[in-house]
Amino acid sequence: GAVVSQHPSWVICKSGTSVKIECRSLDFQATTMFWYRQFPKQSLMLMATSNEGSKATYEQGVEKDKFLINHASLTLSTLTVTSAHPEDSSFYICSARPTSGTGCEQYFGPGTRLTVT
Amino acid sequence: GQNIDQPTEMTATEGAIVQINCTYQTSGFNGLFWYQQHAGEAPTFLSYNVLDGLEEKGRFSSFLSRSKGYSYLLLKELQMKDSASYLCAVCDSNYQLIWGAGTKLIIKP
Numbered sequence: 218g219a220v221v222s223q224h225p226s227w228v229i230c231k232s233g234t235s236v237k238i239e240c241r242s243l244d245f246q247a248t249t250m251f252w253y254r255q256f257p258k259q260s261l262m263l264m265a266t267s268n269e270g271s272k273a274t275y276e277q278g279v280e281k282d283k284f285l286i287n288h289a290s291l292t293l294s295t296l297t298v299t300s301a302h303p304e305d306s307s308f309y310i311c312s313a314r315p316t317s318g319t320g321c322e323q324y325f326g327p328g329t330r331l332t333v334t
Numbered sequence: 335g336q337n338i339d340q341p342t343e344m345t346a347t348e349g350a351i352v353q354i355n356c357t358y359q360t361s362g363f364n365g366l367f368w369y370q371q372h373a374g375e376a377p378t379f380l381s382y383n384v385l386d387g388l389e390e391k392g393r394f395s396s397f398l399s400r401s402k403g404y405s406y407l408l409l410k411e412l413q414m415k416d417s418a419s420y421l422c423a424v425c426d427s428n429y430q431l432i433w434g435a436g437t438k439l440i441i442k443p
Contacts, residue, residue, distance in 0.1 A: 251431075260421070260435040261377070310376045314429075321365050321425035325376040 218244050221313050223326035230301055230333055237297045238329045240311030246291040247313035251323060252284075255308045267294045291316065301333040336360045338434035340422050345440045346412055354407045354420050354437045362427020368396050368407045369421040371436065377421055380407070409439075417441045 220243040230236050240250055250267040265286055266274045273286035285297040294313075298305055308330050312323040337359045346352040358366070365384035369377035383389055383398035383405060395408040407420055422434040 261433050263431075263433075266430075308374070319365075320429040321367075321431070322382070323431060325378070328376040330374075 219315065219324045220244055221311065221324045221326040223309075223311055223329050225329060226327060227330040228332070230331070232302055232333055233300055235297055235299045236301055236331060237295055238309055238311075238331075240294045240296070240313065240326050242292045242313040242315075242324070245313070245324075246316045247294075248291060248316045249314040250288060250294040251312045251314070252286065252294075252296050253310045253312070255310060255328075261310065264296075298331065301331070303333045306331055306333045336424075336426065336432050338422055338424060338432055340420075340434040340437045342435070343438045343440065345442060346409075348412055348414060348441055348443050350412050351408065351410050352412060352439065354409070354422075354439065356405045356407070356422035356434055358403050358405070358422070358424045358432070358434075360424045360426045360432055363400060364425040364427065364429060366396075366398055366405050367423045367425070367431065368394075368405075369423065371419045371421055373418075380420075412441050414441050414443070 222241045224239045248269050252264045253261045254264050255261050263276050264279045267286045267288040269288045275281045288294040308328050310328040311326045314323050340356045367382050368380040371377040381396035388397045393410045398405045419436040419438050421436045423431045
C-alpha cells in the first residue's frame with residue numbers, strides 16, 4: 218500500500234516551453250502533497266506544499282508564477298514548470314501525506330528528471 | 335532556527351557495522367525519520383522514531399534521544415547495495431519534514 222506515482226519519469230524540453238508533472242497517490246487519499254527539487258549531489262529542497270482545494274504554499278525563493286501547482290483532487294497534484302530554462306533542469310520529486318495518517322508520514326513518488334535544452 | 339546535522343560522508347567495509355548520527359534543533363517534534371536514497375532515485379522510508387529508544391528492523395536499527403536532540407541509524411552486516419545517501423528528517427510542530435543534507439555512505443569490499 219501507500220504507492221505514489223509520478224509522470225513522466227523523465228522529460229526533455231526546449232528552453233521557453235512548459236512542462237507538466239503529475240503526482241498521484243494510487244491507493245490512498247492525500248489532502249497534502251509536497252513538491253521537492255534536488256540538484257546533483259545536493260539534498261532535497263522543499264519547493265511547495267500543495268493542499269487539495271486551496272492555493273499552494275511556496276517556500277522562500279521559489280517563484281509561484283513559474284512553478285504552478287494544482288491540487289484538484291485528493292489523489293492528484295500537478296506541477297507545471299512554465300517557460301523552462303536550462304537552470305530548471307533537476308530531479309523533481311513529489312510526496313503525499315495520507316489524509317488518515319499520523320500527520321508526519323510522507324510517501325514519495327519515483328521522481329521526474331527534467332532536462333531543459 | 336531549525337537545524338539538522340549529519341556527517342557529509344562516511345566510508346565502511348562490506349560486512350562491518352556503521353552508525354550514522356543525526357542531531358537536530360527544531361520548533362517542536364513529532365518524530366524523526368530515516369530515509370535511504372540511491373543516486374538518481376527518490377528516497378525510500380527506513381524508520382520512524384517518536385519515542386526514546388531503539389527500533390530494530392532487520393539489519394537496520396534507529397535510536398532516538400529526544401532530550402539530547404539526537405538520533406542514529408545503525409547498519410549491520412553491510413552490503414555493497416547499502417551504498418547510498420541516508421537522510422535524517424524531523425517532523426516539526428507544523429507536521430512539516432525538516433531535512434538534513436544527507437550522509438553519503440560508501441561501502442568498500
